[in-house]
Amino acid sequence: MSQLLNIALEEWRYWLRSHLALGGVTLFIILCIITSFLVTQDMYEKEATRTQQQLQAEETFLAQPDRHPHRMVHYGHYVFRTPAPLSLFDPGLDSVTGQSIFLEGHRQNSAMFANASAGAYLGGLSWLTPAMMYQLFAPLLIILFGHAAIIRERESGVLIPLLAQGLKSSRLIAGKALALLLFILILLLPLLPSAAFAMMKGESIRIIVMLFLVYFIYLCIWAALSLLFSAFLQRRSSILTILASIWLVLNLLVPAIAVNVSGYVFPLVGKIEKDLTMQIELRQLSDGHNANDPGFKALQMSLFKQYGVSRIEDLPINFRGQVALSSEKDMAVVLSKYAKGRMADETRQAQLIENHAWLSPIIALASVSRTLSGTDLEHYHRFLRQAENLRFEFIQGLNRAHIKHLSYHDDINRSKNEVSSLKARVDSSNWTVLNKFQFEPAQASIRLAESSYLISLLIVWFLVLLGGLFWSAARLKP
Amino acid sequence: MNAFRREITFMLSERTVMVLAMIVFCFSSLTLWFGHSAVKNQHASIDRLYVADQEDRLAIVPKLKNWGYSAYYNFHLTYDRPSDFAFVAMGQRDLLPWKHRLRMLALEGQIYERDVANPIFILMGRLDFAFLATFVLPLVLIILLHDIRSSERIAGRYNLLVATAGQGFSLWFVRVSLRSFIIFISLIIPLLIASFFIGVAFKTVLLASVYVFIYTFFWMLLCYWFSSWRLSGSVILVCLIAIWLLLAIIIPAGGRYAIEKTITIPSDADILLHQRETVNDAWDLPKESTMNAFVSRHPELSDHAIVEETFEWKWYYAFQQVGDQETESLSHAYRTGRIKRDYFADLVALLVPPALLERALQKLAETDMLAALAYEDRVRDFHAELRSFYYPKLFPDQPFDKTALDDLPVFNEKTE
Numbered sequence: 001m002s003q004l005l006n007i008a009l010e011e012w013r014y015w016l017r018s019h020l021a022l023g024g025v026t027l028f029i030i031l032c033i034i035t036s037f038l039v040t041q042d043m044y045e046k047e048a049t050r051t052q053q054q055l056q057a058e059e060t061f062l063a064q065p066d067r068h069p070h071r072m073v074h075y076g077h078y079v080f081r082t083p084a085p086l087s088l089f090d091p092g093l094d095s096v097t098g099q100s101i102f103l104e105g106h107r108q109n110s111a112m113f114a115n116a117s118a119g120a121y122l123g124g125l126s127w128l129t130p131a132m133m134y135q136l137f138a139p140l141l142i143i144l145f146g147h148a149a150i151i152r153e154r155e156s157g158v159l160i161p162l163l164a165q166g167l168k169s170s171r172l173i174a175g176k177a178l179a180l181l182l183f184i185l186i187l188l189l190p191l192l193p194s195a196a197f198a199m200m201k202g203e204s205i206r207i208i209v210m211l212f213l214v215y216f217i218y219l220c221i222w223a224a225l226s227l228l229f230s231a232f233l234q235r236r237s238s239i240l241t242i243l244a245s246i247w248l249v250l251n252l253l254v255p256a257i258a259v260n261v262s263g264y265v266f267p268l269v270g271k272i273e274k275d276l277t278m279q280i281e282l283r284q285l286s287d288g289h290n291a292n293d294p295g296f297k298a299l300q301m302s303l304f305k306q307y308g309v310s311r312i313e314d315l316p317i318n319f320r321g322q323v324a325l326s327s328e329k330d331m332a333v334v335l336s337k338y339a340k341g342r343m344a345d346e347t348r349q350a351q352l353i354e355n356h357a358w359l360s361p362i363i364a365l366a367s368v369s370r371t372l373s374g375t376d377l378e379h380y381h382r383f384l385r386q387a388e389n390l391r392f393e394f395i396q397g398l399n400r401a402h403i404k405h406l407s408y409h410d411d412i413n414r415s416k417n418e419v420s421s422l423k424a425r426v427d428s429s430n431w432t433v434l435n436k437f438q439f440e441p442a443q444a445s446i447r448l449a450e451s452s453y454l455i456s457l458l459i460v461w462f463l464v465l466l467g468g469l470f471w472s473a474a475r476l477k478p
Numbered sequence: 479m480n481a482f483r484r485e486i487t488f489m490l491s492e493r494t495v496m497v498l499a500m501i502v503f504c505f506s507s508l509t510l511w512f513g514h515s516a517v518k519n520q521h522a523s524i525d526r527l528y529v530a531d532q533e534d535r536l537a538i539v540p541k542l543k544n545w546g547y548s549a550y551y552n553f554h555l556t557y558d559r560p561s562d563f564a565f566v567a568m569g570q571r572d573l574l575p576w577k578h579r580l581r582m583l584a585l586e587g588q589i590y591e592r593d594v595a596n597p598i599f600i601l602m603g604r605l606d607f608a609f610l611a612t613f614v615l616p617l618v619l620i621i622l623l624h625d626i627r628s629s630e631r632i633a634g635r636y637n638l639l640v641a642t643a644g645q646g647f648s649l650w651f652v653r654v655s656l657r658s659f660i661i662f663i664s665l666i667i668p669l670l671i672a673s674f675f676i677g678v679a680f681k682t683v684l685l686a687s688v689y690v691f692i693y694t695f696f697w698m699l700l701c702y703w704f705s706s707w708r709l710s711g712s713v714i715l716v717c718l719i720a721i722w723l724l725l726a727i728i729i730p731a732g733g734r735y736a737i738e739k740t741i742t743i744p745s746d747a748d749i750l751l752h753q754r755e756t757v758n759d760a761w762d763l764p765k766e767s768t769m770n771a772f773v774s775r776h777p778e779l780s781d782h783a784i785v786e787e788t789f790e791w792k793w794y795y796a797f798q799q800v801g802d803q804e805t806e807s808l809s810h811a812y813r814t815g816r817i818k819r820d821y822f823a824d825l826v827a828l829l830v831p832p833a834l835l836e837r838a839l840q841k842l843a844e845t846d847m848l849a850a851l852a853y854e855d856r857v858r859d860f861h862a863e864l865r866s867f868y869y870p871k872l873f874p875d876q877p878f879d880k881t882a883l884d885d886l887p888v889f890n891e892k893t894e
Contacts, residue, residue, distance in 0.1 A: 020716055027720075031728065038735060053747050060755075065762075075758050078751065096573065096600040098592070100747050102754060112590045113746030116600070117574055118816050120737040120823035121840075121847060122833040124603040125613065128731035137723065144716060237625055237632070237711040244719060248617050253505075256605030260512040263599060267519050271593040272555075272579050276530045283537075346596045353598060366602075377598055415788045 003167070007175025008182065014152070015145060015183075024141055025187075028133070032190040036130045040088040040197055050080040050099065054437060061434050066425040068414060069402040070324060073395055076104030077434060079387045081111075084374030084441040085201035086211070089194045090131035092375025095119075101384070103391035105328060105398075106288070108335045110271065111384065130194060131369050134215050135362055136251055138187055139222040143243045145183055146226030149176040150476070151236045169476035173227060173469060180223040187219065188212060204444035210455075211372050217458050218365045224465035231472050254360035255353075262352035268345055278338045285334070288327025291320045299326055313408060320411050321402030328399060332392050339388065343381045350377050357454060361461045364454040371451040374441025378450065383439050390437050397433025401426050485652050495657055498622055503664040505614070509607045510672045513565030516604070520564075520571070524557045527577065531555040539880060545872045546791025548883065549582040549864075556580060556860055556889045558853035561844040562678045566669065566686065567608035567836070569845025573600050576850070578857055582868055584801040585861045586753040586809055589854065590746075607669060608839040611690050612832045613726055615665060616697045620718040622657055623701035625711030626650065632711075651702065658698040666690060682842050689842075693835045726832045733826035733833075741822065743815030744808045756804040760797030771803065772796035782873035792873050799865070813851070820847045856890065863887040 015021050057078040064072065081099045083091070098111025150173070153159040163169060195208045226243060233239045286295025291312075299322065304310055312319045350367075357364035370376035402411075405426040414424030441447065489495055535552060542548045558576040572595040580588050594600070603609065627650060630636040639649060666687050673683040700721065704714050760768050769783040785793040827833040840846040867887050870876075 020713060024716070024720070049745070053751075057751070071761060076754065078747070078754075080747065093597045093601055096597045098746075100750065102750060110591060110593075112592065112750060114573070114592065114597075114600075115746075117592070118743055118812070118819065120734050120741075120819040120826075121570065121837065122730035122734045122823055122826060122830070123612065123726065123836045124609055125727045126730035126734045126833070128727060128735075136727075140719065140723075148712075237629065237715075240712045240715055241621055241625070244617075244715065245621055248614065248621075252613060252617075253605065255602050256609060257508075259599050259602050259604050260509075260516075263519075263595075263604070264512060264515055268596055270523055270527075270577065272577055273523065273527055273530065275579075276527070276534055279534065280537075346598070349596045350598050353602070377596075380597060417788075421788055 003171060004175045004178055007172060008179040011149065011176055011179035012182070015179075021145055024144055028137060028141055028187070029190055031128075031137075032130060032133050035128050035133060036088075036190065036194050039091065039129050040194065043083050043088040043091070046099075047082050050082045053078070053100075054080045054082075058434065058436065062428075062431050064428060064431055066428050068411075068424050069321070069398045069406060069426050069430065070105075072398050072431065073105035073324070076102055077391075077394065078102055079390060079437045079439075081383045081439045084379065085198040085203040086207070086373035086441075087375050088197055088201075089129070089191070089211070090369045090373040090375055091129055092131075092370040092373060093377060093380050094375055095127070097380050101387045103387060103394075105395045106331055108339055108388060108391070111380075111387075130191065131366075131373075134187075134191075134219075135366055135369070138219055139247055139251065140244075141187065142180065142184065142219055142222045143226050143240070143247060146176075146180050146223050147230050147239045147243055148236060149180070149227055150230040151233065151239055154234075155236055163476075170470060170473040173231060173473040173476070176227060177223065177469075180227070181220070184216060184219045184223060188215060191215075207372050207444050207447060210448060210451075211369065214365060214368050214372070214451075214455060214458065217455075217462050218361060221361050221458070221462050221465055224462065224469050228465060228469050228472060231469070231476055250360040251362050254356060255363055255366075258353045258356035258359075258363060261356070262349045265352055266345070266349055268349060271342065274338055274342060278334060281334050282331060285330050286323075286327060288324050288331070291323045293323075296323050296326070299323065315408065317403050318406050318408045318411055320408065321399055321404075321406065324402055325396060325399040328392075328395055336388065339384065343384070346377060347381070354454065357457050361458055364457050364461075368451040368454045368458070371454075372447055374447065379441055382442060386437070386439060390435060394434045398430070401430040401433065405430060482652055485649075485656055489653070489656050489660065495622065495660065498618060499660050499664040502615075502618060502661055503668065505610055506607065506665045507668040507672075509605050509610050510565060510668055512604070513568060513606045514672065514676070516568060517560045517565045520560050520576070524559060524577065527555055527557065531579065539883065542878070542880065542883075544791065544878045545868055545876070546794065548878070549791075549795065549868050549872070551581075552883075552886070553579045553581050554860070554864065554886075554889060556857045557891075558849075558856075559891060562676055563673075563682050563686075563843040564845050565672070565676070565843075566606065567839040567843040567845055568604055568606050569608070569840035569843060570847055570850050571845050572604070574847070574850040576853060580857070580861060580864075582795060582798070582861070582864045584753060584757055584798040584805075585858065586749065586802050586805045587757070589857060590749070608836050608843075611665060611693065611839070612836045615661070615690075615694065616722055616726070616832070617719075618661055619658060619694070619697045619701055620715065620722060622661065623654055623698070624705055624715045624718055626654055626657075626701075626705045628705070628709070628711040628714065650706070654698055654702045654705070658694055658701075662691060662694045665694075686839060686842055689835055689838050693831060696831050725830050729830050730826070730833050733823070733830070737819050737822045737826065741815060741819050743819070744811050749805060749808050749812060752808055753801055753805040757797060757801035760800065765793055768793065768797045768800055771800045775799070775803065776869065779869060779873045782875070792875075795865075795868070795872060813854075816847065817851065860887065860889045 057080070061075075061077050064075065079101050083094060087094055095115045098114050100113065101111045102109045150159075153162065153172075162172065191212070195212070199205065199208060225246065229239050229243055233242070286293040300312065300319065303315055303317075303319065303322065307315055309315055354363060354367055357367070367376065371378065406424065410420070410423045413420045415421065531553070538551045541551060556578045560571065560576075564571065575592045575594055577593055578588065578591060627636065630639055669686065670683060701718060704718055707714060765785045769785060773780045773783045782792070783796070823833075824837065827837050837846065841848075864887055867885070871882070
């Protein structure tokens with residue numbers, strides 16, 4: 001054990017003498033602190049404004065005067081997506097997806113205005129977040145620190161006497177690995193404030209611990225790679241060159257190629273195009289604004305039977321409201337079918353990208369990081385689904401008010417004159433059918449379950465490299 | 479000249495150089511092929527939409543009873559086809575909309591609809607030629623050139639080489655230039671071939687090649703300068719990669735952040751809410767106030783701006799337009815804010831070559847922010863045309879005539 005520690009300590013001493021290594025780490029930590037600070041501040045700002053906007057939208061809705069309930073159906077409402085607590089670490093899709101939706105009757109609107117669409121474009125890599133610091137930059141530091149571990153001993157001629165004195169080569173590598181592990185732990189330290197802030201915002205400790213673990217494993221993969229090459233290759237300069245090339249391929253090329261392949265294998269049919277087909281389907285439905293549409297004959301008959309009457313005027317409820325209610329329900333079925341189809345297509349594309357995680361660990365890590373942080377595609381879809389639920393509920397609530405609180409007689413005479421149009425209203429207390437909206441990420445257990453496959457994939461990556469390392473250690477030749 | 483020929487033979491016999499050149503050649507071809515297929519997809523999507531849109535309009539016609547219904551139910555397709563050169567840089571086309579279906583309702587409520595790519599694609603970014611040239615090419619050069627002298631020192635040939643080559647400067651410079659040039663050639667030849675077959679304008683290809691050449695030259699000089707340090711290859715490599723990180727990621731990210739913080743634009747929610755509120759409120763406002771606001775823009779229709787019924791189509795479309803008028807200043811500020819941000823991004827890019835090259839290629843490919851804004855302007859013009867088609871029929875209550883619908887304005891693909 002003390003042998004192991006000695007080797008690790010010796011490695012640390014060597015690093016502490018290297019200006020290059022120290023400079024790199026200092027730069028990394030400073031950058032981490034700056035980006036963490038800026039991204040956190042940004043997230044707090046967004047949360048404050050969006051919560052405020054949400055409250056205001058709700059207040060405005062409730063403050064509407066007495067009206068015809070169907071006017072309120074078209075008046076509509078807005079929902080805003082407040083950022084997930086961990087978006088201060090990994091904002092994920094937040095900046096490239098719309099953060100607000102207008103909700104109204106008969107339609108499902110898309111989320112408009114992604115922040116990035118008004119951004120200053122300075123190249124495809126110009127989004128710096130704490131998560132990206134660890135995904136892209138930290139592996140370079142580990143390469144810088146780890147590549148020389150074994151080769152240095154070899155080049156300085158120390159390796160032969162060390163092994164001759166009876167030091168097991170696996171011991172030597174384990175000692176170097178220990179030094180690197182400690183280094184990785186220190187690299188992860190700047191994340192602690194972010195973690196604390198996220199916990200204050202209500203993030204579960206399980207998620208945070210898991211996030212640390214996943215990044216730890218990811219960096220360990222890079223450490224193992226560096227040691228492996230350091231043990232195998234004979235020339236120090238070529239080790240660094242090869243590791244840098246591997247970084248270039250795994251972290252820049254493979255993810256971007258994965259996107260191309262996914263788009264090529266499974267091109268997404270646009271929303272407008274799908275909507276055109278949807279319109280054809282919607283047109284088959286009866287027109288909810290027209291109670292005389294023959295499609296509502298059956299509804300009319302069943303109501304006649306239920307209430308024992310034979311004329312719409314004699315029904316104790318407002319038939320026009322009933323028509324609106326049933327038509328909205330039919331429409332929602334079609335609308336949701338298409339919305340789900342769109343989401344499934346997007347998820348399919350995302351999965352096609354994730355399939356490439358076997359080629360590059362960063363794909364797995366980035367995806368897990370977004371899922372755990374609540375900023376992945378699934379959470380964006382979750383926002384869309386929650387918005388649709390809210391929409392359907394308050395629209396149907398308004399339609400129910402239309403059925404119960406507005407007489408059919410007043411309703412059909414609403415356009416006769418000013419007086420009759422004033423009569424065709426319901427009390428504004430009915431607007432309370434609108435529920436409060438607050439977007440929250442999925443429960444910790446769900447997020448953990450969703451990322452379990454890719455986490456195990458990362459572990460496999462690590463174990464394979466670790467196996468390779470020990471295998472090569474046994475064959476370490478001076 | 480002898481030294482030059484010697485260097486060429488030497489380079490051709492070096493495996494690393496030739497392998498890297500081959501890899502660059504393959505990747506360049508691959509990205510162009512992916513780019514081409516993405517462009518083809520977009521064309522196909524527009525073609526399908528064009529047909530479906532026509533069919534949809536035909537299906538609508540029997541339903542129409544008056545001009546009001548006609549404007550309400552008739553949607554119109556607008557689109558922006560990818561340019562011939564878009565396969566080189568898909569740019570903002572994944573993020574910013576290039577197709578809409580609009581009707582004569584308030585435009586501000588429709589123009590911000592985004593039918594765009596999967597957000598994951600936008601976040602991760604495609605591997606297009608521009609990405610390859612901007613981010614990967616410098617790293618390849620760094621990997622290839624950083625130890626051009628130190629490796630010879632290690633091999634013990636340094637002094638011999640310098641002595642036999644005569645002038646020290648020209649030897650290393652020739653070697654660095656030759657290696658950079660072969661990488662540049664491997665990158666650009668697929669582009670030239672693809673452009674020739676696709677029929678891209680000669681000037682565009684030439685400009686793109688010159689940009690990439692200058693960019694290669696920049697990184698070559700940087701590597702040349704660094705490699706002359708009397709330090710180990712590893713140190714030089716680390717320094718060069720650090721510079722790459724600085725130029726490709728850190729400075730652009732900082733610049734982007736600074737620009738977006740200093741040049742504020744109206745919040746998305748403001749535009750959306752304001753527009754909806756004005757249109758919604760119009761139902762309860764006295765009709766004269768809406769019509770007066772409308773007539774201020776259309777004095778020629780003032781004789782027909784009296785609304786007597788509780789609902790009239792002309793009043794409905796008048797308040798749609800007034801909704802646009804009320805949001806005009808916000809929308810204008812949003813537009814100018816975006817232009818201003820783009821302008822400052824141009825300035826920052828002058829300091830960071832990677833951003834400069836990527837933006838330049840996107841400009842050539844017409845996939846940059848300004849191209850998207852130009853499309854937006856064409857959409858606005860088209861919407862205005864729709865209004866000037868319907869208003870003279872709607873407001874004087876002209877009898878509905880289905881044959882007149884043949885003269886409905888058609889969206890112009892490109893106005894030169």
